Amino acid sequence: MDEPVGELLREWRRRRKLSQLDLAIQADVSARHVSFVETGRTIPSSAMVLHLAEQLGVPLRERNRLLVAAGHAPVYRQTPLDDPDQTRVRAALEQFLRAHAPYPAVAVDRRWNLLLANGPFNAFLATVDRKLLAAPVNLMRLGLHPDGLAPRIRNLEQVRGYLLPRLARQAATAGDPFLHQLYDELVAHGPVAGTPPDPADIALPIQLRHRGTDLTFLSAITTFGTAFDITLDEIAVETYLPADERTAQYFQRVPKNG
Known part of the structure; x- marks a missing residue:
C-alpha cells in the first residue's frame, strides 16, 4: 500500500531541507496547515497538492503519485516515445x-x-x-x-x-x-x-x-x-x-x- 500523501510530502520537504515554516512561507499558507497535511489531519485538495509539489520541485511523475495518495486523479499524462x-x-x-x-x-x-x-x-x-x-x-x-x-x-x-x-x-x-x-x-x-x-x-x-x-x-x-x-x-x-x-x-x- 502506498504511503499517505502527508508522509510523502514530508519526505519531499525533508529532501529539500526545508522546515514546515520554510515551506509554509514559500507556499503562502500557514505552518499549521502544512503540519495538518503532513500528519493526515487534513486531506489537501488537488490544487493544494500541486501547489505544494511545485514549491518543493517535485518531478511530474511523483506529483501524480501525490495526487493519487490524496485520493485525486493524476493530471500528468505519460505517453511513450514510440507511441x-x-x-x-x-x-x-x-x-x-x-x-x-x-x-x-x-x-x-x-x-x-x-x-x-x-x-x-x-x-x-x-x-x-x-x-x-x-x-x-x-x-x-x-x-x-x-x-x-x-x-x-x-x-x-x-x-x-x-x-x-x-x-x-x-x-x-x-x-x-x-x-x-x-x-x-x-x-x-x-x-x-x-x-x-x-x-x-x-x-x-x-x-x-x-x-x-x-x-x-x-x-x-x-x-x-x-x-x-x-x-x-x-x-x-x-x-x-x-x-x-x-x-x-x-x-x-x-x-x-x-
Whole structure:
C-alpha cells in the first residue's frame, strides 16, 4: 500500500531541507496547515497538492503519485516515445540530433538511458564491450564503466569528479532508487574525488582517444519541460561540441556515422 500523501510530502520537504515554516512561507499558507497535511489531519485538495509539489520541485511523475495518495486523479499524462501520438515529437528529436551532425548528439531519459543517437555518436562506441550496448543502454554506465569509455577518456579522474556528484544530486532530487543504485555501482569502479572544473570553463571538457586521435569535447544538455506530459518533461538532449580545431576537423572529414 502506498504511503499517505502527508508522509510523502514530508519526505519531499525533508529532501529539500526545508522546515514546515520554510515551506509554509514559500507556499503562502500557514505552518499549521502544512503540519495538518503532513500528519493526515487534513486531506489537501488537488490544487493544494500541486501547489505544494511545485514549491518543493517535485518531478511530474511523483506529483501524480501525490495526487493519487490524496485520493485525486493524476493530471500528468505519460505517453511513450514510440507511441503513435508521439510521432511528431520523435521526428522533431531525430531532426534535432541530425542537425547537430557532424558532431555527436544523443537523447536520454531521466535515468540516462539512451533513447536516440545520431550517426557521429558511434565514435563513442568503438571498443565498448557489447554487453554495455544491450538495451537499455545507459549513458552514465557507458561513460564510466571500465568496459565502456573509461579506458579511452584521458581526463577520467576529472570526468568522474564532475559526473558522479551530479548523479548523486540528481538521485537525491528525484528520489529515484534506480539512480541511487547506479551511483553506488559507478562509485565502486573508482573514487569520486577528482580535479574540479576550472571556474572559467563554461563546461567540463571530455578528452577522448579515438582511432589514434585525441578528441576534446564540451557537452551541453537541453531539456524540454512541458506542462502535462511526463515523458517529454524527462527527456534531455546531450550534444557534444568540438573544444579544439583538431576535433572539429576530425568530424568534418569522417563519415557521418563516425
